[in-house]
Amino acid sequence: MAEVILKNLTKMFGSDVGVEDMTMTIPDGSFVVLLGPTGAGKTTTLRLISGLETADKGEVWIGGRNVAGETPAQRDVAMVFQQYSLYPHLSVRENLEFPLKSPILKTPKPEIDRKVNEVAEVLQISHKLDNKATALSGGEMQRVSIGRALVREPAIYLMDEPLSSLDAKLRTDLRVELKRIHASLGATLLYVTHDQIEAMTMASHVGVLDHGRLVQFGTPREIYENPNSLYVASRLGQPRINILPADLFGGGAPSGAINIGMRPEHIQQGDGLEAEVQRVEHLGDQNRLHLKLGSHAITTIADPATDYAPGAHIKIAPRNPLYFDAAGNRIR
Numbered sequence: 441m442a443e444v445i446l447k448n449l450t451k452m453f454g455s456d457v458g459v460e461d462m463t464m465t466i467p468d469g470s471f472v473v474l475l476g477p478t479g480a481g482k483t484t485t486l487r488l489i490s491g492l493e494t495a496d497k498g499e500v501w502i503g504g505r506n507v508a509g510e511t512p513a514q515r516d517v518a519m520v521f522q523q524y525s526l527y528p529h530l531s532v533r534e535n536l537e538f539p540l541k542s543p544i545l546k547t548p549k550p551e552i553d554r555k556v557n558e559v560a561e562v563l564q565i566s567h568k569l570d571n572k573a574t575a576l577s578g579g580e581m582q583r584v585s586i587g588r589a590l591v592r593e594p595a596i597y598l599m600d601e602p603l604s605s606l607d608a609k610l611r612t613d614l615r616v617e618l619k620r621i622h623a624s625l626g627a628t629l630l631y632v633t634h635d636q637i638e639a640m641t642m643a644s645h646v647g648v649l650d651h652g653r654l655v656q657f658g659t660p661r662e663i664y665e666n667p668n669s670l671y672v673a674s675r676l677g678q679p680r681i682n683i684l685p686a687d688l689f690g691g692g693a694p695s696g697a698i699n700i701g702m703r704p705e706h707i708q709q710g711d712g713l714e715a716e717v718q719r720v721e722h723l724g725d726q727n728r729l730h731l732k733l734g735s736h737a738i739t740t741i742a743d744p745a746t747d748y749a750p751g752a753h754i755k756i757a758p759r760n761p762l763y764f765d766a767a768g769n770r771i772r
């Protein structure tokens with residue numbers, strides 16, 4: 441496995457920004473998750489690393505090598521797409537064997553069998569090994585395409601929302617498996633997802649993209665607790681952070697603050713301003729309260745034993761709030 445470094449990488453599509461001046465180090469053995477809304481440049485970043493796309497400017501370094509001019513095969517990356525990409529005329533086993541049969545790798549047959557069986561087991565598709573790839577459900581096909589990446593030990597795995605087409609149970613299982621595979625292989629992974637839980641549970645580092653630019657890079661905890669902008673603060677956290685006028689709760693806001701940001705769990709109850717409960721969601725382990733404070737909607741959480749009903753009044757005050765200036769930059 442290898443460290444991957446992007447230096448001032450830029451890719452334009454006509455006047456549309458794909459990736460702009462991106463500099464990022466993906467440490468050897470890390471699990472980096474890219475977050476950002478649609479069009480932020482996540483897929484383009486993966487395609488530039490894999491060599492499926494050529495940069496206008498900047499460099500990609502894999503394992504200490506500038507890979508400019510190398511083909512995707514020479515770069516030794518394994519890519520998993522959101523949509524499965526299998527050879528329909530081959531069986532599941534043949535699809536899984538395919539990457540190992542590459543003339544560059546020259547993998548011995550017993551090693552191929554061992555790898556294929558092991559990966560099939562992890563992905564719960566052992567009983568389908570002799571099926572034609574087309575005789576599978578969508579979820580099974582996606583597992584085979586993940587398997588085709590996992591049989592190899594490339595410099596880096598590049599995964600573009602690989603679990604998004606799977607059902608909730610399988611997603612949870614595979615999340616755990618991917619994390620285990622990452623730990624046991626010491627693999628380097630760059631992973632794109634829109635799923636908060638995937639990002640928070642799997643990532644060693646999170647990179648947040650905005651219009652092709654990397655706007656913050658850090659551990660999931662750093663990104664969650666110490667976002668450098670309102671944009672980054674809004675990318676993690678479900679329910680989302682509450683963004684309100686900075687002076688809503690009276691003094692205390694630093695000069696230049698326009699907005700106060702309060703995560704749902706950072707609202708103290710029993711003190712402060714009176715809000716009205718609009719709606720309560722009972723989630724089992726917690727109650728989610730939707731409040732109205734003047735004209736503002738606020739979401740917070742409460743102990744599952746509480747029995748607030750719509751119309752009830754509750755006093756709230758910020759605890760460890762974040763403050764942002766007019767441009768959305770964090771000021772405290």
Ligand SMILES: Nc1ncnc2c1ncn2[C@@H]1O[C@H](COP(=O)(O)OP(=O)(O)OP(=O)(O)O)[C@@H](O)[C@H]1O
Nearest residue numbers: 453456457458476477478479480481482483484485
């Ligand atoms: N082949 C292409 N031709 C033209 N424009 C492209 C091409 N690929 C990407 N783009 C543009 O580049 C920008 C970044 O796209 P990209 O697919 O990298 O975003 P993304 O963050 O992966 O989005 P999503 O979450 O929807 O997959 C978008 O504005 C997109 O329209």
